[in-house]
Amino acid sequence: MKLNKFVLALFIAVGVGWFFPQFGSAQSGIPLNTICSAGIAFIFFFYGVKLSPEKIKAGLKNWKLHIVIQAATFIICPLLVLICYPFLKNEQQEMIWLSVFFLATLPSTVSSSVVMVAMAKGNLPAAIFNASISGLIGIFLTPLWMGLFLQQQSDVDFLQIYFRLMIEIIIPVIAGIAVQRGIGRWAARYGKQLAVFDKSVIVLIVYKSFAESFYDGTFSGMQWNDLAIICVITIVLFFALYGIIYLISILLAFNREDRITALFCGSKKSLVHGTVFSKVLFGNASFAGFMLLPLMIFHAFQLFIVSYIAGRFGRKE
Template identity: 50%
Template sequence: MKIKIDPFVLSILIVVLLAYLFPEFGGESGPLPLATIGSIGISLIFFFYGLKLSPEKMKSGLKNWKLHLLVQTCTFLVFPLLVLCFYPLIHTEDDRNIWLAFLFLASLPSTVSSSVVMVSIARGNIPSAIFNASISGLLGIIITPLWLGLFLNAAATNYDLGDIYGKLLLEVLAPVILGLLLHRYWGKFAQEYNRYLTLFDKTIILLIIYKSFCTSFEEKVFSSINGVDLFVIGTAILALFYLVYFLTGFFSHQLGFSTEDKITAQFCGTKKSLVHGTVFAKILFQGSASMGIILLPLMLFHSFQIFAISFIATRLARRKEDS
C-alpha cells in the first residue's frame, strides 16, 4: 500500500518550522495582527459550520440513539477517563503541562469532514456519521471547558469558566446559531463551495498554530522537552488511539451493532478535531506561551489518526468488495 502524506499535515510541519525560524513575525510584539485575524477567522469558521448543518438531517439522525450515545460517550468520557488514570504520576510542572495537553486532547470533540469521508470509504453508516460528527462539535463547546476547568481552576491560574464560556458564546456558539438560522437561504451555497470553505478553515488554523508556536519558541517553552519526552508522547498517543478504537469495537459488539454501525462508532469515536482544538486552545489558554506544548499531542494525534483510519478504511472497503 502506497503511503500518502496528507497535505494539511505537511502544511502544519512547514508552519511549525517557519515559527521556529522566524518567531519574531508571529510573537506578541510581531508586526502582523495575527490575534485579530485569528479571532475573526474563528467566528467565520463556525458561521460556515452552522451554515452547512441541516436541521432536517439532525432531526432524522436522532433515531439511532444507541450508536450516538456510544460515540459521544467514547469521545467525551472514555477518552478523558483514560488520561485521568495517569494523573497520580505527575510530579513536576513539566509533567503537568504535558498531562494537561493530553487531557485537552482527550476532551475535544470529534472531527467532521474526515470522519464522514473515512466512514464513506469503509462503507459504514454515513447519515449517522454526519449526525455524530456534527453534534460532537456542538457538545464540545460545553464539555471541553468543563474538563479543563476541573484542573486549571485548582491550579489557581487565570482560568475563569464564566469568562471562557462568554468568549465561546461570542466567537463560536453565536456564529453557529446564526449559520443555522441562515441555512435555508445559504445552505446550498455553503455545500456548493464547501471545498473553498474547508481551505479557508485550514488557513485560519495554520495561522493560529503559527502564532502559538512563535510565542512558545520565543519563550523557549520547548527547552524542557527532549527526545525521550517526544518518544513517550508519541507512544502514549498510539496507545490512546488503539485502546479507544478497540474499546469502541468491543462495546459495539456487545450492543449488537451491524457492521456499518460498528464502523461509524469506531471511526467517529476515536477522532479528535484539530480545528476545534486549535480554536479552543486559543480561547481556553488565552495566548499562553505553553500553547505550543498544549497543541503538540493534538497535532501528532491528528496526523496519526488520518494515517491509521485511512489504512483501516481502505482495508474494510476492500473486504466488502471481495465478499
C-alpha cells in the same frame, strides 16, 4: 492527499514559528490575535450554516449507536487520561499530561470521519449525524473538562475564556443556523473554497501558538525523550479507545455498518476544533503551542491508520 498536504502545512507552520517567532509573539505589531479571532468566528458561522436540521432529525433514531460514539468521545477518552493524573511527579509531566488531556476532551472530526465511514461501507447517515452533533457538544463539554485543571493555572482567566467562547464560537454558530435558509445553498456551492479558508485559519493559529511558545521559551526544557513519550502516549490512547469501542459494539451486538461507524467516529479527534478551542481556552498563554503538540501527532497518526483500516473494511465487503 489533500489531508496529508494539510498536515504537512501544519508542521511547516511549526518550523516557520521556530525560525521566525517574533512575528507571532505578543510584542509583534502584526494583529494576528485579532485575525485569528475573526477567522474562528467565520469558521463556526459557516459551521452553523452547513448544519442540516433534516439530517440531525433523521439521525436521532439509532440512539444506541449515538450514545456509544458520544460517550467514547467525551467520557471514555478523557477518563483514560484522567486515571493517570495521580501518578504525575513533576511540573514537566503535568504539562505533558494536560496537553494529552486536552486532546482527549475534544470532539470527533467531521469531514474525515464521514469519508472514512463511506470508504469502509459503514452507516453513512449515522456518521454524518454524529460528526455534526459532536462539534456542537464539544463547544460545551471541552471547556468544562479543561476547566477542572485550567483554574490551577495562574495566568488563565476562566471568565474571559467563557466570554471568548460565547463571542467567537457560540454566537457565530447560532447566527449561521439563523441565516441557513438564505445562504445555505451558496455555502454548499463554495464548500471547497470554505474548506481552504478553514485550513488557512488553522495553519495561522498553529503558527501563532508555536511562535509564541518558542519566543517565550516554553519548549526550552523539553527533551527529545519528552517528544517520544508524547508520541507513544497518543498512539496508545488511540488504540485503547479503539479497542474499547470495538468491545462495546460487540457486546451491544451492533451490525457491521454500525460497528464501523462507532469505531471511526468515536476514536477520532478534530484538529479544527482543537486548534480553535486552544485559541479560546489558552489565548496568549505561553504554553498554547505545547497544548497542540499531541493533537497534531494524533491527527497525523489517525489519518494514516484509519485510512488503512477503512480500506481493509471496504475490501472485505
